[in-house]
Amino acid sequence: MKRISRISVTSRPALLCAVIMLAVTSASVASADDGPGPFGVTAPAARTARSVRVGALFGVDRAGRMAGGHFCTASVVHSPGRDLVVTAAHCVDGVDGDLVFAPGYRDGRAPYGEWKVGQRFLPDGWARDQDEDSDIAFAVVAARGGRRIEDVVGAHRFVPGVATGATAVTVIGYPDSRETPISCTNKPSLHSATQQRIDCPEFTSGTSGSPWINGDGQVVGVLGGHEQGGSTDDVSYSVVLGREAAELYRVATAGS
16 A cells, blocks of 8 residues: 555554745635646645645644654635644544644744644544545644634635536645645546546655645545555545535534
């Protein structure tokens, strides 16, 4: 399997853009895009209003600060509580100890802060038997200094039910061997009735949980699913975001 080094769960990762530097707020949901192409080419992700909503997941030290290497990717999605991130279920299930999320993480720095990961929401299919068709999860992150994460970096919209391959998507993730995110745009295709795939090179260990973002800033996939994201670095997978994902989002937003 690809990307299986881990701390405590069987996972693809290790554990478990350039435009303008923006002070991003929730009012900037419709800000800059990474651009449409070229398709199937992976490059360092530009620092944009959208890309800083994507971040790395870390374990923590005794002081509650991020420690060790980052092991998965997550992204902020809009919720009434303004405090929700989405990732792959295998990134947060069974993890020993606390986690923090660092949006916009680069070169050892968390410019938008370190956010403690709290309550996690997993689909029944994953909770029962780690069904690869249920490899998606949401988590609430605690406020910092009276501010919610969405007030600091904005949020993507989580939109299940979008037809696979209808438009190109941009995948942004954090390989555990790099200290900056990478990005690739391509058109996904169906792998099965419940899984979608995308051809993008260099998405190695650590990129599980990476959002698939369409041109409207909507998350329409989350890297994971089949073989916990894929058995090679050049082809990645996501659960098809259908009724189960929609119900999980409803529960998570009600809970947050």
